[in-house]
Ligand SMILES: Cc1ncc(C[n+]2csc(CCOP(=O)(O)OP(=O)(O)O)c2C)c(N)n1
């Protein structure tokens with residue numbers, strides 16, 4: 001049993017300062033690695049690249065209530081790159097959606113913490129995902145419903161850069177501007193990696209900002225590990241009501257925070273061994 | 286014994302057969318490490334295409350390659366590949382192109398990844414496409430021969446492969462015959478009427494053999510037929526089994542609708558065989574867990590097969 005497993009579950013965390021946020025994200029990096037270690041399989045690389053963004057979203061931007069996961073006016077987040085769910089699970093448990101102990105049941109029979117997010121089993125999951133390319137369309141439907149009902153909730157979708165190779169993504173990119181969905185914010189986790197190698201070698205998707213702008217999206221490009229920049233970008237996206245959907249191209253590092261995982265495609269989808277976990281946790285202490 | 290996953294045997298077969306089939310082109314959608322095509326890609330890089338995470342495009346490109354004389358072998362997880370049903374229907378089925386679809390990690394057998402990665406409706410979908418041959422080998426030897434047959438055959442084929450390792454179930458003289466089910470477990474005294482004939486395929490064959498052994502140890506006789514070709518189905522094998530058994534049992538790592546159980550039931554109904562057919566299969570989208578746990582939970586483990594062979598059917 002790893003040291004993380006025995007730690008008491010804290011109640012919903014309330015970080016006040018940016019430094020707190022960084023500390024919280026670092027702790028959740030430890031949770032991510034520990035739960036994948038306990039599961040014996042899972043996707044560390046793409047979880048570590050989005051954890052900073054998720055931290056800003058859930059503790060600085062999103063209007064949500066862990067006590068009422070079905071609150072109709074809540075902001076929604078669709079994790080289109082569903083394999084990175086360990087990051088979302090770490091966030092949801094720290095935010096108070098479910099007890100932190102459940103993290104250690106990841107991928108085990110009967111666990112609500114499934115190998116890919118399952119909205120019917122776990123509170124806080126807005127859409128069951130895991131088949132790449134579909135999440136932005138679902139998020140777009142949520143934003144359209146909000147527009148029809150004159151609601152003010154915002155919808156966030158997180159996509160992988162390899163995922164962008166799916167044609168359905170581009171159907172969504174084409175259609176969201178038509179409907180003027182300015183409460184829709186798409187974030188591309190541009191970590192440069194996928195399974196068979198680097199995105200630039202497998203199937204290049206760049207130049208992304210130019211493509212999104214030409215499709216009619218209000219687009220910014222940021223460092224996805226710079227908390228201030230992430231907050232600024234999302235903040236200005238949700239405040240603008242210019243009748244255009246928002247795209248944030250977040251340049252990130254796959255495996256961010258663990259030296260031997262960073263930018264190594266081998267760490268896309270494998271669990272650390274015991275000594276690797278210990279080494280990683282030391283780096284993150 | 287000494288089992289290999291059928292996806293591993295497939296990966297070796299395409300390398301072995303590469304020189305004999307110079308028109309073969311192998312295609313991937315960012316899962317080459319899992320579909321076992323990396324050895325081919327390395328050795329025959331000019332005949333390997335990485336299309337990225339874009340299965341629908343891969344299907345269309347493969348059809349075009351086939352229309353110009355290539356033999357495209359496209360691989361992904363069973364769910365993602367056959368999930369592009371309509372492009373397959375038109376570009377492969379309706380156009381009758383010489384495309385080989387290879388879906389790996391089929392069924393609950395993928396395990397911990399959970400429901401979204403489980404191909405559980407793929408056979409049902411492919412079986413509804415006229416002209417599509419569906420092969421699901423049960424061990425390495427059968428896979429090697431099935432891959433050769435697939436490359437020799439002119440027309441669309443869907444090859445369904447496992448993530449998990451499977452024990453060898455065929456003897457040294459095994460000969461793959463498309464469209465024929467073959468016996469992989471015979472009770473010691475097969476002259477008496479059998480309690481059941483169990484039809485299984487792919488990853489379920491080891492479970493079925495285990496069940497038949499268990500039945501034998503309890504004094505019941507059951508035979509196991511390996512349905513390596515799921516479409517077109519071996520109706521004669523069903524007729525023969527009906528003559529010698531009290532019931533037919535089917536077990537599949539797939540939804541109980543539209544796959545092996547349906548194929549056997551359709552044959553039995555068509556020939557008015559009047560024999561009960563007990564169909565075991567998945568009735569859900571699946572979830573995370575170890576394959577053995579999932580087989581137990583979703584009703585397709587050897588224990589469930591034993592029960593299906595013995596339980597009172599309350600016949601009218
Ligand atoms: C439709 C579909 N095809 C294939 C896969 C298998 N798969 C899982 S993750 C992955 C790579 C994803 O790369 P990216 O979107 O860049 O994610 P990240 O780098 O953030 O992990 C693939 C191909 C899938 N989940 N869905």
Ligand SMILES: [Mg+2]
Nearest residue numbers: 161162192193
């Ligand atoms: Mg990526």
